[in-house]
Amino acid sequence: xxxxxxxxxxxxxxxxxxxxxxxxxxxxxxxxxxxxxxxxxxxxxxxxxxxxxxxxxxxxxxxxxxxxxxxxxxxxxxxxxxxxxxxxxxxxxxxxxxxxxxxxxxxxxxxxxxxxxxxxxxxxxxxxxxxxxxxxxxxxxxxxxxxxxxxxxxxxxxxxxxxxxxxxxxxxxxxxxxxxxxxxxxxxxxxxxxxxxxxxxxxxxxxxxxxxxxxxxxxxxxxxxxxxxxxxxxxxxxxxxxxxxxxxxxxxxxxxxxxxxxxxxxxxxxxxxxxxxxxxxxxxxxxxxxxxxxxxxxxxxxxxxxxxxxxxxxxxxxxxxxxxxxxxxxxxxxxxxxxxxxxxxxxxxxxxxxxxxxxxxxxxxxxxxxxxxxxxxxxxxxxxxxxxxxxxxxxxxxxxxxxxxxxxxxxxxxxxxxxxxxxxxxxxxxxxxxxxxxxxxxxxxxxxxxxxxxxxxxxxxxxxxxxxxxxx
Numbered sequence: 077x078x079x080x081x082x083x084x085x086x087x088x089x090x091x092x093x094x095x096x097x098x099x100x101x102x103x104x105x106x107x108x109x110x111x112x113x114x115x116x117x118x119x120x121x122x123x124x125x126x127x128x129x130x131x132x133x134x135x136x137x138x139x140x141x142x143x144x145x146x147x148x149x150x151x152x153x154x155x156x157x158x159x160x161x162x163x164x165x166x167x168x169x170x171x172x173x174x175x176x177x178x179x180x181x182x183x184x185x186x187x188x189x190x191x192x193x194x195x196x197x198x199x200x201x202x203x204x205x206x207x208x209x210x211x212x213x214x215x216x217x218x219x220x221x222x223x224x225x226x227x228x229x230x231x232x233x234x235x236x237x238x239x240x241x242x243x244x245x246x247x248x249x250x251x252x253x254x255x256x257x258x259x260x261x262x263x264x265x266x267x268x269x270x271x272x273x274x275x276x277x278x279x280x281x282x283x284x285x286x287x288x289x290x291x292x293x294x295x296x297x298x299x300x301x302x303x304x305x306x307x308x309x310x311x312x313x314x315x316x317x318x319x320x321x322x323x324x325x326x327x328x329x330x331x332x333x334x335x336x337x338x339x340x341x342x343x344x345x346x347x348x349x350x351x352x353x354x355x356x357x358x359x360x361x362x363x364x365x366x367x368x369x370x371x372x373x374x375x376x377x378x379x380x381x382x383x384x385x386x387x388x389x390x391x392x393x394x395x396x397x398x399x400x401x402x403x404x405x406x407x408x409x410x411x412x413x414x415x416x417x418x419x420x421x422x423x424x425x426x427x428x429x430x431x432x433x434x435x436x437x438x439x440x441x442x443x444x445x446x447x448x449x450x451x452x453x454x455x456x457x458x459x460x461x462x463x464x465x466x467x468x469x470x471x472x473x474x475x476x477x478x479x480x481x482x483x484x485x486x487x488x489x490x491x492x493x494x495x496x497x498x499x500x501x502x503x504x505x506x507x508x509x510x511x512x513x514x515x516x517x518x519x520x521x522x523x524x525x526x527x528x529x530x531x532x533x534x535x536x537x538x539x540x541x542x543x544x545x546x547x548x
């Protein structure tokens with residue numbers, strides 16, 4: 077079995093998180109590090125932790141884990157790239173090591189300055205990238221996650237941990253120290269103490285141990301079980317004869333009445349049941365219930381960016397991971413979400429009433445009772461006529477947002493758009509959590525962009541990106 081033998085991470089420059097089974101046969105481990113100590117790193121690394129916990133990496137089988145790692149981090153690199161571009165950090169990327177364990181088989185990825193090693197009886201060696209002269213590499217050569225403006229190299233490493241071997245993940249500064257001093261496994265405890273005392277480092281250590289022999293439980297033979305049952309029946313029969321008066325039936329009835337009376341005791345009645353009249357306890361109980369049921373510690377709406385449009389928007393905007401789609405009468409226009417540049421436009425046979433994103437395709441509903449499907453940009457895949465006209469959905473309808481769409485939420489919130497603003501209420505208590513006012517008349521509000529954590533609002537001739545900020 078493999079056990080976690082130690083770890084260290086100091087906010088805001090580093091973070092460690094893991095999830096493992098009790099028998100040590102499965103688990104995943106996350107370690108991040110950044111050379112700066114800017115407070116913005118706390119929010120970025122917390123979001124990385126939440127995204128890892130809410131991903132499907134923990135459910136992937138051993139056969140598909142390498143493919144799952146490649147796909148997840150290839151896409152996640154671009155999400156972090158967009159996040160780091162908005163910060164004032166000098167180094168706009170992060171060092172990260174993520175490992176998944178199946179029995180003694182370890183699959184892991186290294187990014188940036190995060191390195192790994194195998195500790196054996198007589199030496200310590202690198203598990204993937206070489207430790208030697210790592211400090212002379214450029215940022216691009218280090219392969220920082222989120223730094224490059226192009227796709228990065230993602231190559232999962234697979235190793236087998238034999239009994240007695242240890243796996244360590246740590247920044248390159250500590251790895252340089254080990255390689256220079258020729259530290260062997262006998263000095264390993266001294267190394268760990270020196271790492272712990274440092275102010276600018278992090279690590280975690282896994283150790284593979286020999287399986288403990290399973291102790292067999294004593295099994296009773298058939299004649300022993302039969303003798304025990306007969307003895308119990310004799311004892312019950314003797315007690316029944318001694319006490320009489322339907323003793324067993326009476327005890328059963330009393331037990332049922334006792335259990336049913338206790339089960340009807342609700343949480344709200346606990347102070348009354350205990351005959352406690354203290355108003356202080358009641359107030360504290362109500363306050364605790366209020367805090368545990370609220371969706372988040374703090375929720376805010378902010379205007380991330382605003383773009384002026386030289387045309388009239390006539391339907392609710394739609395979006396995918398990269399683009400925003402806006403309609404103006406019979407024209408459909410596609411804009412890049414980050415640069416705001418017009419990518420392409422297409423003229424349809426009639427005015428567009430609604431836009432939907434379905435399985436990577438754009439589905440357009442026109443006011444001449446036609447449906448158009450666009451794939452690969454502005455290429456028409458198919459079109460159909462409908463006998464029953466499509467009425468469309470109200471552009472300013474309230475809707476619910478829960479933790480399935482944004483894992484930062486503990487419970488549901490209600491989004492209520494109005495002519496001049498946007499309100500967010502707690503669904504459980506009805507409390508107003510936050511609001512945002514617009515200078516112009518609000519015409520359309522998109523659904524929630526779970527990738528960029530925002531809405532897209534159309535007010536007069538402006539399109540506004542409204543960010544949903546959640547602290548929990």
